[in-house]
Amino acid sequence: MGNKTWLFGLSCILLAYYTYIPIPENLEEPWKVRFIDILTKIATLTATLFENTGLMKFEDLFFILMRIQNIEPFSDENLTVIDIDFSKIPVRLYLPKRKSEIQRPAVIYIHGGAFATGSFKMLPYDFVNRMTASRLDAVVVAPDYRLAPQDLFPAALEDCIVVVKFFLQDKVLEKYGVDPAHICIAGDSSGGALVGSVTQLLQDDPEYRNKIKAQAMIYPKLQAVDTWMPSYREYENGPFLSRKLGIKLSTRYLAEDEELPEAILRNEHMPEGSRDVFKFVNWSRFLPEKYKKNHVYREPVLGKLNASYPVLLDSRVSPLLVNDSQLQKLPLTYVITCEHDILRDDGLIYVTRLRNAGVPVTHEHIEDAIHGAISFVTAPMYLHSGLRIIDKYISWLQENL
Numbered sequence: 001m002g003n004k005t006w007l008f009g010l011s012c013i014l015l016a017y018y019t020y021i022p023i024p025e026n027l028e029e030p031w032k033v034r035f036i037d038i039l040t041k042i043a044t045l046t047a048t049l050f051e052n053t054g055l056m057k058f059e060d061l062f063f064i065l066m067r068i069q070n071i072e073p074f075s076d077e078n079l080t081v082i083d084i085d086f087s088k089i090p091v092r093l094y095l096p097k098r099k100s101e102i103q104r105p106a107v108i109y110i111h112g113g114a115f116a117t118g119s120f121k122m123l124p125y126d127f128v129n130r131m132t133a134s135r136l137d138a139v140v141v142a143p144d145y146r147l148a149p150q151d152l153f154p155a156a157l158e159d160c161i162v163v164v165k166f167f168l169q170d171k172v173l174e175k176y177g178v179d180p181a182h183i184c185i186a187g188d189s190s191g192g193a194l195v196g197s198v199t200q201l202l203q204d205d206p207e208y209r210n211k212i213k214a215q216a217m218i219y220p221k222l223q224a225v226d227t228w229m230p231s232y233r234e235y236e237n238g239p240f241l242s243r244k245l246g247i248k249l250s251t252r253y254l255a256e257d258e259e260l261p262e263a264i265l266r267n268e269h270m271p272e273g274s275r276d277v278f279k280f281v282n283w284s285r286f287l288p289e290k291y292k293k294n295h296v297y298r299e300p301v302l303g304k305l306n307a308s309y310p311v312l313l314d315s316r317v318s319p320l321l322v323n324d325s326q327l328q329k330l331p332l333t334y335v336i337t338c339e340h341d342i343l344r345d346d347g348l349i350y351v352t353r354l355r356n357a358g359v360p361v362t363h364e365h366i367e368d369a370i371h372g373a374i375s376f377v378t379a380p381m382y383l384h385s386g387l388r389i390i391d392k393y394i395s396w397l398q399e400n401l
């Protein structure tokens with residue numbers, strides 16, 4: 001039997017098998033979610049197979065699956081859309097065509113993809129950014145940063161900072177007719193981590209003080225310290241983003257070490273002497289009662305990994321790892337969390353900590369949605385919960401930017 005036939009047969013069996021994995025009943029459009037979940041599980045198994053046979057690296061398949069959704073920039077009656085470079089970093093720019101008497105707001109949108117996949121070119125991101133520019137009458141800048149595993153931390157963050165700093169120059173803002181007092185940095189998932197870090201770093205940079213009015217995070221990933229929070233437990237097997245897949249992909253950004261994702265999966269990756277940072281991510285302190293349910297707090301186990309990775313203690317990977325006086329400096333914040341998401345508690349904890357520090361936060365919790373919802377809003381899925389999230393996000397920007 002040829003490899004293809006074999007793979008096809010295997011896929012069919014898996015398809016049948018995974019169809020029986022229960023999908024929570026309170027999800028919107030459960031059959032679509034089930035379909036997304038099945039395809040993701042098949043992709044995960046195929047990627048594992050390819051990795052084990054040496055055909056390609058695990059993340060390569062996901063990279064390809066994301067890349068086939070890329071589209072070229074196209075302008076429409078309202079927007080000029082172009083791909084250019086800002087300081088050698090590729091960005092897609094959305095520029096409203098209509099003449100404006102006043103300067104426009106701007107949004108810098110950082111895409112997700114677990115630091116190892118994705119691009120502003122992907123149809124769903126193009127859709128979000130186009131709609132943002134059009135509805136807000138705003139300039140939208142979407143950077144493509146370097147990805148893991150070719151480029152490890154802090155490459156992605158550095159690229160985002162280069163783009164933000166380039167854009168925040170007076171002459172550049174002037175060129176695009178942007179009002180420096182009305183700029184938001186936004187992003188989803190791992191892009192939310194980058195939003196968190198970029199904003200924290202800019203607030204500490206005297207040269208750029210007050211330039212960012214707001215940050216918006218859609219189901220952000222905000223820490224790599226504790227992967228056994230209630231949301232990680234409850235949604236361990238998905239839907240869509242399983243704990244294993246999330247950890248396997250995003251760990252590529254941190255180090256080239258096969259032991260690391262394994263240790264993170266066991267929640268035994270933190271180095272000796274790092275117990276001090278637990279207080280920043282301790283869900284038993286920061287999670288609203290409603291989400292704690294009957295879960296029992298268990299500290300991550302220290303010192304089990306031979307190699308010690310300082311990156312695991314770095315707030316530029318885990319924006320939750322800063323103290324309250326650093327949080328206090330942060331601007332107006334918008335956070336969307338989804339219930340059916342391993343990263344739910346990252347967002348919930350950040351909301352609590354920001355509010356404790358006195359930062360104005362708008363928080364929306366979407367009870368019936370999954371992680372990644374906005375990545376399924378275009379053909380063939382047209383996932384309604386994703387469209388709702390985009391609508392909420394843009395409405396918030398309309399009122400607050």
Ligand SMILES: *[C@@H]1O[C@H](CO)[C@@H](O)[C@H](O)[C@H]1NC(C)=O
Pocket residue numbers: 076077078134
């Ligand atoms: C352009 O803007 C108008 C008015 O807001 C809107 O009705 C129309 O759908 C927009 N066109 C596109 C292609 O988005």
Ligand SMILES: *[C@@H]1O[C@H](CO)[C@@H](O)[C@H](O)[C@H]1NC(C)=O
Pocket residue numbers: 278279282284285297299
């Ligand atoms: C976590 O929080 C709980 C409850 O507030 C507390 O009892 C525990 O000591 C904390 N653990 C760490 C490591 O911060």
Ligand SMILES: *[C@@H]1O[C@H](CO)[C@@H](O)[C@H](O)[C@H]1NC(C)=O
Pocket residue numbers: 259306
């Ligand atoms: C880690 O250290 C232990 C004990 O020193 C050793 O047995 C094990 O082989 C090491 N693992 C790796 C991956 O180096």
Ligand SMILES: *[C@@H]1O[C@H](CO)[C@@H](O)[C@H](O)[C@H]1NC(C)=O
Pocket residue numbers: 323324325326
């Ligand atoms: C908070 O962290 C910053 C940077 O690490 C440090 O300079 C500052 O002293 C800390 N503040 C408190 C109150 O711990």
